[in-house]
């Protein structure tokens with residue numbers, strides 16, 4: 105959650121009447137977190153927002169969710185954290201950790217509002233928000249489905265919630281939603297993934313009927329290259345690259361930057377034994393000076409307790425280097441990550457030996 109936003113028509117106070125030009129009543133929908141104690145957004149609909157009917161053939165609906173997402177909207181409310189890689193939607197090769205069917209996506213999302221985003225953006229969709237992704241062209245996504253949400257780390261906020269000036273990004277870096285006028289694109293199907301099961305519903309009317317909203321729960325996008333990296337005299341730990349916090353996990357951005365400037369610095373990441381975190385890295389672009397055999401699209405997973413570090417020669421070769429052009433996303437997770445059968449099926453069996 106960033107800060108409060110208000111778009112479109114809202115009444116002068118919450119929970120009072122909002123009427124249209126002909127005096128017709130609008131319908132509130134309170135979209136809340138943590139029961140009624142957490143962040144919330146109040147939406148205003150042209151029609152009652154809860155008139156969906158159950159569809160019996162859920163298996164077919166699930167298939168449709170993967171293959172024909174243009175005509176569906178979806179909601180995810182789950183109790184398991186998942187991290188994965190999604191490729192073209194018809195490739196059938198989603199991989200990852202506790203991964204489930206997840207449509208590969210592009211670039212214009214959400215029904216209640218639109219968020220424009222582009223290659224290299226983090227895209228945040230709040231849990232339970234009615235949304236869709238409109239794909240155009242082949243894509244690859246590293247995605248997280250996190251039950252505790254994704255947040256700006258507390259240390260980047262001041263006492264009133266504003267991003268501090270020493271935070272690694274500012275409010276203006278975030279791409280925010282724009283309200284789109286009510287419209288009917290013929291969407292009448294809704295898929296809800298809850299607790300690992302898929303539920304299908306039909307809608308009596310177009311869900312694209314929001315005329316206004318007010319709150320802190322909304323989708324946004326953040327370009328990873330807007331992250332302002334820190335550089336130290338000697339090598340800084342990954343926590344300095346922390347970008348977003350999740351329950352039991354930290355998401356870090358490694359972006360192009362100058363490297364350590366002490367005259368005797370060793371810029372390459374030091375070998376380490378992280379005994380309380382699993383580490384998963386998605387390599388987006390650039391050269392990864394410490395590793396061989398990884399490139400854009402690769403994922404590495406280093407379970408807690410297993411020492412790892414630079415590949416042979418990388419440590420020594422980094423001395424005197426002044427810049428890195430790596431672009432990668434890492435998650436440190438305090439709970440062990442379990443690879444899915446799909447992820448195990450593409451494991452590089454020689455990866456461990458590459459450290460020798």
Ligand SMILES: [Fe+2]
Nearest residue numbers: 376383406412
């Ligand atoms: Fe590591």
